[in-house]
Amino acid sequence: MALHQTVHSCSDNTNRRRFLAVCGAGLLGGTAGCTAVVDHLADIALGDVNLFNETDTVLTGTVTLVDPxxxxxxxxxxxxxxxxxxxxxxxxxxxxxxxxxxxxWTETGTYEASIELDESEVQGESTASASISIDDTSEEMLAIAFGAEEFDDAIGFTVGKSLSEFAQA
Structure with a gap:
C-alpha cells in the first residue's frame, strides 16, 4: 500500500495570519452580504482536508483518508x-x-475518512469515520469539525466547495 502524504508546509505564524485574514474577511463579508469574497479568501487558507476545533481543549489524534x-x-x-x-x-x-x-485527492470517488483522538473526547466520542464522495478534486474540500453546533455528531464530516457551504452543514 503506497502512502501519499503532502502537508501544506507553511509556518504556524503564516497559517494563523491566513486564518485571521479569512475570519476578518468573513466578518466584513457577512455584514456586507458578500460571501464570494469570504469564500475566495478562505480558499487560500484552506486545503483539501480541514480540521476545525470548536471545543475549548487541545485535541490530539490521527486523521486518515483512504482513496477509492x-x-x-x-x-x-x-x-x-x-x-x-x-x-x-x-x-x-x-x-x-x-x-x-x-x-x-487522487481521483474522484468515495473516500473513507476517519479520526482517532488520543486521550481526549468530544462529547464522549474519541473516534469517528465517514464515507465521503469527491466529484471534483480541484474544487471540493472536506471539513472535519470537532464540537461544532452545526453538526448532529460530536465529530462531523462535510464536503463542500467553500467555507460558506461548511457553515451551512
Missing part, C-alpha cells in the same frame, strides 16, 4: 488547539483551531 483505490492518501498525527477569539494571541500561543492538509 484503497490506498492511504493521508495518515497524519495532529495537535489542534481550540479556536480562540483573542486577537492578541502571541507567536508562542498560536491557537487558531484549524489545521489544513493539501493535495490529498
Amino acid at each position: 483505490s484503497d490506498e492511504t492518501v493521508l495518515s497524519e498525527s495532529f495537535e489542534l488547539p481550540p479556536d480562540t477569539d483573542d486577537e492578541e494571541t502571541d507567536e508562542e500561543n498560536d491557537e487558531d483551531g484549524v489545521k489544513a492538509y493539501e493535495d490529498v
Whole structure:
C-alpha cells in the first residue's frame, strides 16, 4: 500500500495570519452580504482536508483518508488547539483551531475518512469515520469539525466547495 502524504508546509505564524485574514474577511463579508469574497479568501487558507476545533481543549489524534483505490492518501498525527477569539494571541500561543492538509485527492470517488483522538473526547466520542464522495478534486474540500453546533455528531464530516457551504452543514 503506497502512502501519499503532502502537508501544506507553511509556518504556524503564516497559517494563523491566513486564518485571521479569512475570519476578518468573513466578518466584513457577512455584514456586507458578500460571501464570494469570504469564500475566495478562505480558499487560500484552506486545503483539501480541514480540521476545525470548536471545543475549548487541545485535541490530539490521527486523521486518515483512504482513496477509492484503497490506498492511504493521508495518515497524519495532529495537535489542534481550540479556536480562540483573542486577537492578541502571541507567536508562542498560536491557537487558531484549524489545521489544513493539501493535495490529498487522487481521483474522484468515495473516500473513507476517519479520526482517532488520543486521550481526549468530544462529547464522549474519541473516534469517528465517514464515507465521503469527491466529484471534483480541484474544487471540493472536506471539513472535519470537532464540537461544532452545526453538526448532529460530536465529530462531523462535510464536503463542500467553500467555507460558506461548511457553515451551512
